[in-house]
Amino acid sequence: xxxxxAGPVQLKLEExxxxxxxxxxxxxxxxxxxxxxAEEALHEAFAAALRQWPEEGLPDNPRAWLVSTGRFKxxxxxxxxxxxxxxxxxxxxxxxxxxxxxxxWAEDRVGDDHLRLIFTCCHPALSMDARVALTLREVCGxxxxxxxSAFLSTPATLAQRIVRAKNKIRSAGIPYQVPSRRDxxxxxxxxxxxxxxxxxxxxxxxxxxxxxRAELSDEAIRLGRLLNQLLPDAEVQGLLALMLLNExxxxxxxxxxxxxxxxxxxxxxxxxRNLIAEGVQLxxxxxxxxxxxxxxxxxxxxxxxxxAPGVEETDWQQIVGLYDVLHRLSPSPVVALNRAVAIAMRxxxxxxxxxxxxxxxxxxxQDYHLAHAARxxxxxxxxxxxxxxxxxxxxxxLARQETxxxxxxxxxxxxx
Amino acid sequence: MKYLCLVYSDEEKLHSLPxxxxxxxxxxxxxxxxxxxxMLAAEALEPVSSATTVRMRGGKVTITDGPFxxxxxxxxxFYLLDxxxxxxxxxxxxxxxxxxxxxxxxxxxxxxxx
Numbered sequence: 001x002x003x004x005x006a007g008p009v010q011l012k013l014e015e016x017x018x019x020x021x022x023x024x025x026x027x028x029x030x031x032x033x034x035x036x037x038a039e040e041a042l043h044e045a046f047a048a049a050l051r052q053w054p055e056e057g058l059p060d061n062p063r064a065w066l067v068s069t070g071r072f073k074x075x076x077x078x079x080x081x082x083x084x085x086x087x088x089x090x091x092x093x094x095x096x097x098x099x100x101x102x103x104x105w106a107e108d109r110v111g112d113d114h115l116r117l118i119f120t121c122c123h124p125a126l127s128m129d130a131r132v133a134l135t136l137r138e139v140c141g142x143x144x145x146x147x148x149s150a151f152l153s154t155p156a157t158l159a160q161r162i163v164r165a166k167n168k169i170r171s172a173g174i175p176y177q178v179p180s181r182r183d184x185x186x187x188x189x190x191x192x193x194x195x196x197x198x199x200x201x202x203x204x205x206x207x208x209x210x211x212x213r214a215e216l217s218d219e220a221i222r223l224g225r226l227l228n229q230l231l232p233d234a235e236v237q238g239l240l241a242l243m244l245l246n247e248x249x250x251x252x253x254x255x256x257x258x259x260x261x262x263x264x265x266x267x268x269x270x271x272x273r274n275l276i277a278e279g280v281q282l283x284x285x286x287x288x289x290x291x292x293x294x295x296x297x298x299x300x301x302x303x304x305x306x307x308a309p310g311v312e313e314t315d316w317q318q319i320v321g322l323y324d325v326l327h328r329l330s331p332s333p334v335v336a337l338n339r340a341v342a343i344a345m346r347x348x349x350x351x352x353x354x355x356x357x358x359x360x361x362x363x364x365x366q367d368y369h370l371a372h373a374a375r376x377x378x379x380x381x382x383x384x385x386x387x388x389x390x391x392x393x394x395x396x397x398l399a400r401q402e403t404x405x406x407x408x409x410x411x412x413x414x415x416x
Numbered sequence: 417m418k419y420l421c422l423v424y425s426d427e428e429k430l431h432s433l434p435x436x437x438x439x440x441x442x443x444x445x446x447x448x449x450x451x452x453x454x455m456l457a458a459e460a461l462e463p464v465s466s467a468t469t470v471r472m473r474g475g476k477v478t479i480t481d482g483p484f485x486x487x488x489x490x491x492x493x494f495y496l497l498d499x500x501x502x503x504x505x506x507x508x509x510x511x512x513x514x515x516x517x518x519x520x521x522x523x524x525x526x527x528x529x530x
Contacts, residue, residue, distance in 0.1 A: 125468040171466040175501035
């Protein structure tokens with residue numbers, strides 16, 4: 001083996017690792033029936049490739065080679081363990097007879113395996129924290145260190161959370177399958193919630209110093225694209241569009257000092273037109289399908305903003321209309337609050353304030369800082385400065401994100 | 417009369433106290449009661465970390481991780497089901513009429529190591 005030969009193969013192997021490792025893992029989990037065993041097998045298969053490919057050249061179908069090698073390595077490993085534990089010999093024999101057919105790792109089944117992995121990691125019998133950690137680890141291939149730093153946690157805590165989740169998958173018998181047609185809408189909704197939570201944690205981190213953690217948003221968008229390839233449902237397109245349209249504003253959301261900039265004050269020339277074009281196209285496709293839901297509607301609202309040259313030119317009538325539909329489809333106090341703010345833009349601050357006060361007296365949003373910030377802003381626009389001050393102060397007490405706190409302090413000081 | 421005997425213990429200590437039973441002892445006891453013709457069913461359970469709770473409210477099923485019976489809820493009955501996997505078990509559990517007003521904790525049965 002010469003260096004000139006080893007270099008390109010190694011580079012190719014790294015490329016294959018990035019592109020294929022999660023799909024190889026997904027198939028190995030199906031064949032081996034166990035996350036841990038499959039992960040070890042994946043690791044050993046790539047180690048074998050690193051040894052053999054520079055000598056023997058790339059196999060015709062690297063993924064099939066990796067799956068097949070991983071499977072043999074797993075059977076070997078069980079055989080070695082069987083000296084201590086006779087039960088594992090049974091498992092090894094079972095595996096050998098069950099999964100020997102190469103058709104089992106054919107191209108057309110790989111997409112299914114990838115979907116199985118996603119649905120299993122996002123299973124509703126796991127806690128939300130566990131779903132997020134497991135999805136980022138197993139589907140996205142992030143390390144526990146990367147996930148821990150993104151969620152301001154320690155690698156040990158994250159690793160333990162992932163181990164517990166895998167134990168529950170095994171002990172409770174969570175199946176490795178795409179849900180039945182009947183369960184699919186609800187289970188898909190659960191997957192979308194995980195993806196959107198990851199996106200939002202990257203887009204407007206709930207705590208801490210940094211306003212955004214871009215890698216998490218990128219990861220969520222990658223997941224959205226993958227899911228849209230595997231399962232092009234209207235709401236998958238809606239969520240992907242929503243993420244792309246929000247992401248398009250990332251550069252404009254903070255100024256050079258890292259301070260928060262409101263939508264109405266953003267420099268729209270900083271918005272990423274490519275992401276907007278892609279998002280708008282996806283929204284239109286989702287809405288045409290007539291099977292759209294809350295994500296598609298939120299994306300449609302984001303698209304109306306994205307296409308307006310400025311706040312004054314924004315089609316507030318259409319935005320209010322979309323909020324009306326959204327509120328009928330999935331009523332929530334937060335949707336009602338956003339609708340009230342849109343109505344204030346269409347009909348003036350007093351109309352918005354009446355609605356916001358109704359919502360606040362409903363009680364559910366009393367601890368939501370943005371509800372008080374919205375009231376404060378509407379009062380300010382109406383010249384009710386004392387009321388505005390009270391609400392900004394309440395919002396400040398509730399806000400946990402440093403950048404938001406600084407933003408609210410600044411708004412408060414501008415009242416003086 | 418039929419009686420249900422529920423076994424409670426501190427999971428952390430169940431298998432590690434000096435007096436802790438071995439699975440073989442539990443198996444032998446079960447067999448001796450079965451021999452007398454008075455055993456209807458007996459199973460050990462997987463730890464509580466494997467539990468999933470099902471509720472049905474307004475025609476909608478909610479599934480949550482863990483044993484989330486509220487403290488004001490008391491044990492009211494049981495079903496021992498045979499299912500291919502957790503999804504099948506959850507589906508049957510959500511059909512239990514009392515799931516509309518209470519909660520159903522679904523916990524896998526543990527094979528005794530004998």
